[in-house]
Amino acid sequence: KQEVTQIPAALSVPEGENLVLNCSFTDSAIYNLQWFRQDPGKGLTSLLLIQSSQREQTSGRLNASLDKSSGRSTLYIAASQPGDSATYLCAVPGGTSYGKLTFGQGTILTVHP
Amino acid sequence: GAVVSQHPSWVICKSGTSVKIECRSLDFQATTMFWYRQFPKQSLMLMATSNEGSKATYEQGVEKDKFLINHASLTLSTLTVTSAHPEDSSFYICSALLTSGKEQFFGPGTRLTVL
Numbered sequence: 001k002q003e004v005t006q007i008p009a010a011l012s013v014p015e016g017e018n019l020v021l022n023c024s025f026t027d028s029a030i031y032n033l034q035w036f037r038q039d040p041g042k043g044l045t046s047l048l049l050i051q052s053s054q055r056e057q058t059s060g061r062l063n064a065s066l067d068k069s070s071g072r073s074t075l076y077i078a079a080s081q082p083g084d085s086a087t088y089l090c091a092v093p094g095g096t097s098y099g100k101l102t103f104g105q106g107t108i109l110t111v112h113p
Numbered sequence: 114g115a116v117v118s119q120h121p122s123w124v125i126c127k128s129g130t131s132v133k134i135e136c137r138s139l140d141f142q143a144t145t146m147f148w149y150r151q152f153p154k155q156s157l158m159l160m161a162t163s164n165e166g167s168k169a170t171y172e173q174g175v176e177k178d179k180f181l182i183n184h185a186s187l188t189l190s191t192l193t194v195t196s197a198h199p200e201d202s203s204f205y206i207c208s209a210l211l212t213s214g215k216e217q218f219f220g221p222g223t224r225l226t227v228l
Contacts, residue, residue: 032215043119043206043221044157051215089156099145099210099217103156 002027002094006104013080013111021075021107023090028068034101035064035075036089044089048075080111115141117209119220126197127228133193134223136207142187143209147217148180151204163190197227 003026013019023033032051036044048057048064050073056065063076073090087108091101116139126132136146144165149157161182162170169182179201181193190209194201204224208217 034216036219041204041222041224044208044219046216046218049216091157099147099162100159101147101157101208101217102159105156 002030002092002102004090004092004102004104006088006090006107008107009105010108011110013109015080015082015111015113017080017111018076018078019080019109021077021088021090021109023073023075023104025071025073025092025102027094028071030068030092032093033064033066033073034091035062035073036091038087038089038106040087047088077109080109082111082113085110115209115211115218117207117218117220119205119207119223121223122221123224123226125226125228128198129196131193131195132197132225133191134205134207134225136190136192136209136220138188138209138218141209142212143190144187144212145210146184146190147208147210148182148190148192149206149208151206151222157206160192194225197225199227201225202227 007022034049035047050057050066061078066073087106089106091103094100094102118137120135146163148160151157163182163184165184171177184190206222208219210217
């Protein structure tokens with residue numbers, strides 16, 4: 001059974017810092033890995049999707065890397081801003097399909113001015 | 114990008130009543146949709162897989178007679194919480210899988226409060 005773990009559980013940083021969120025998964029036979037953002041009481045916003053054949057994906061100030069063999073992914077946020085404050089979730093598909101995502105517990109990020 | 118909507122966004126009901134939540138893919142067809150629930154300060158847990166034109170597949174521990182799922186068209190799946198109780202209060206989120214099967218998009222969620 002796939003298990004996804006995110007470290008740290010919470011992170012508080014001053015504005016402008018570069019930061020790294022970590023995600024690990026137990027079963028390396030994944031099709032892809034996805035990072036999401038969730039604001040309080042809201043749904044999920046997809047940030048980055050990395051296919052299993054890729055090593056990283058970039059979108060603006062966000063960069064996500066994937067190391068399947070070690071079962072790890074990192075989300076790098078450059079020059080953090082207060083608007084980045086949210087919960088960040090990583091997820092991987094379970095079993096033999098792209099669906100049925102297994103989520104980590106999330107990292108609660110607070111960026112203070 | 115692909116958009117998924119949910120209706121209602123929040124609902125408050127009395128214990129014992131049934132509540133229906135709709136999940137729609139607005140600009141694409143989705144043969145497969147998923148229903149998740151999220152308790153406060155916890156992550157999302159998959160409840161069931163909704164397949165257009167066939168019965169839903171429920172995850173272990175999810176009561177199929179309590180959480181009725183209907184996927185009547187390629188753009189609509191509904192989740193009905195029957196005889197709701199306070200312990201069913203949660204945030205319910207749906208997602209729709211692109212026909213390519215490689216990415217899914219999430220709805221904004223429905224906050225259910227059962228009094």
